[in-house]
Amino acid sequence: MTRTNRVMIGFVVLLIAATCLGADWPQWRGPNRDGCSTETGLLESWPEGGPELLWRATGLGEGYSTIAVVGDRIYTTGEKDRMSYVHALALDGGKVLWSTKLGKAGAPGWGGFTGPRGTPTVDGDLLYVMGQYGELLCLKTGDGATVWEKHLTDDFGGKRPSWGYSESILVDGDQIVCTPGGKKGAIVALNKKTGALVWQTKEFTDPAHYSSIVCATIAGAKQYVQLTAASVVGVSPDGAVLWRVPRKGKTAVIPTPVVQGDMVYVTSGYGVGCNLFEISRTGGKFEAKQVYAERSMANHHGGAVRVGDYVYGYCDGKGWVCQELATGELKWAQKREVGKGSLVYADGYFVLRSETKGTVGLIRATPESYQETGRFIQPGFGKPKTWPHPVIAHKKLYLRDQDLLLCYDVAAR
Numbered sequence: 518m519t520r521t522n523r524v525m526i527g528f529v530v531l532l533i534a535a536t537c538l539g540a541d542w543p544q545w546r547g548p549n550r551d552g553c554s555t556e557t558g559l560l561e562s563w564p565e566g567g568p569e570l571l572w573r574a575t576g577l578g579e580g581y582s583t584i585a586v587v588g589d590r591i592y593t594t595g596e597k598d599r600m601s602y603v604h605a606l607a608l609d610g611g612k613v614l615w616s617t618k619l620g621k622a623g624a625p626g627w628g629g630f631t632g633p634r635g636t637p638t639v640d641g642d643l644l645y646v647m648g649q650y651g652e653l654l655c656l657k658t659g660d661g662a663t664v665w666e667k668h669l670t671d672d673f674g675g676k677r678p679s680w681g682y683s684e685s686i687l688v689d690g691d692q693i694v695c696t697p698g699g700k701k702g703a704i705v706a707l708n709k710k711t712g713a714l715v716w717q718t719k720e721f722t723d724p725a726h727y728s729s730i731v732c733a734t735i736a737g738a739k740q741y742v743q744l745t746a747a748s749v750v751g752v753s754p755d756g757a758v759l760w761r762v763p764r765k766g767k768t769a770v771i772p773t774p775v776v777q778g779d780m781v782y783v784t785s786g787y788g789v790g791c792n793l794f795e796i797s798r799t800g801g802k803f804e805a806k807q808v809y810a811e812r813s814m815a816n817h818h819g820g821a822v823r824v825g826d827y828v829y830g831y832c833d834g835k836g837w838v839c840q841e842l843a844t845g846e847l848k849w850a851q852k853r854e855v856g857k858g859s860l861v862y863a864d865g866y867f868v869l870r871s872e873t874k875g876t877v878g879l880i881r882a883t884p885e886s887y888q889e890t891g892r893f894i895q896p897g898f899g900k901p902k903t904w905p906h907p908v909i910a911h912k913k914l915y916l917r918d919q920d921l922l923l924c925y926d927v928a929a930r
Contacts, residue, residue, distance in 0.1 A: 580601070
């Protein structure tokens with residue numbers, strides 16, 4: 518066998534191995550922060566009782582964080598023994614490999630919703646995570662050692678929102694970006710290696726709410742898009758406010774913005790609904806024009822996911838809906854099935870997860886009608902509400918529910 522043939526065979530073996538392993542899920546809402554998995558070759562329907570449950574992990578503590586999946590590890594957070602922690606688990610079997618203290622325990626605001634909310638973000642050998650009281654940590658993924666730590670209120674003048682900080686950190690190039698909120702500047706960028714302040718948006722000072730920033734190229738310019746209870750805003754990678762449009766939210770503004778081309782779509786609950794804005798640029802000046810304001814998608818916190826020309830999610834009062842992105846027109850609504858909750862997209866289908874019933878459903882991602890192809894009741898379901906979004910990575914479906922993490926095999930046979 519020639520050296521060239523050996524190299525080619527080795528390359529093919531690595532390619533097959535990578536294909537079998539599947540794609541990572543390194544942050545909140547996946548690789549592109551859009552709620553879409555890149556996995557293919559998944560089950561198109563589930564057997565009675567649902568897909569095969571491979572393992573369950575316990576000992577994670579209370580909280581509402583979902584998970585990040587990178588390589589052979591899973592990362593999440595939870596509160597136990599009167600402290601919030603960051604955990605690393607083995608991809609195979611869910612054994613807890615290390616736990617590092619994140620910060621203060623407790624339930625900010627009324628309702629008793631105990632534990633951290635944000636999902637860890639993994640970037641190479643480093644991990645970034647936020648606690649509900651404003652702790653911001655950079656840890657080594659290998660052993661959980663602390664590289665640096667900051668505090669959103671103490672270090673940046675932030676004002677904690679009523680139910681605590683819930684954001685998942687954005688990593689972009691050499692900096693991380695997040696939203697302390699407040700008069701000193703709503704958004705900050707920090708050096709990802711040292712935690713040193715790079716900039717703070719002094720001209721944008723909205724209070725923080727519960728949404729996470731997305732990075733996108735809009736009107737030819739890279740920018741960070743954030744949603745608060747008062748605004749939708751686009752900020753350049755050097756901290757300049759490119760555009761801002763007023764949008765009044767109520768009580769808790771939570772869902773992550775959706776960006777398609779030069780369009781920015783946002784939604785929130787408590788009867789507010791959804792808006793689409795078209796962002797344009799003339800010379801160096803940006804303009805945000807509202808295309809529509811609708812109540813066809815008043816999404817509380819389960820997320821809105823765009824697939825093609827349509828947006829899917831749960832609308833308070835209407836149920837699961839499909840909405841045409843460009844026009845806001847409602848294509849279908851289904852209130853009776855599964856129940857209010859969150860969703861994730863993969864390989865032509867959505868996994869829906871109820872926040873109160875333990876129900877998990879599989880539906881086709883189509884604007885034609887609600888078409889369910891599988892359903893099961895999650896074991897170990899209980900109170901409080903099941904708010905962590907489902908995750909699909911490495912051909913597995915992951916469901917976090919307080920102290921419990923479940924791993925299902927959803928690969929097609």
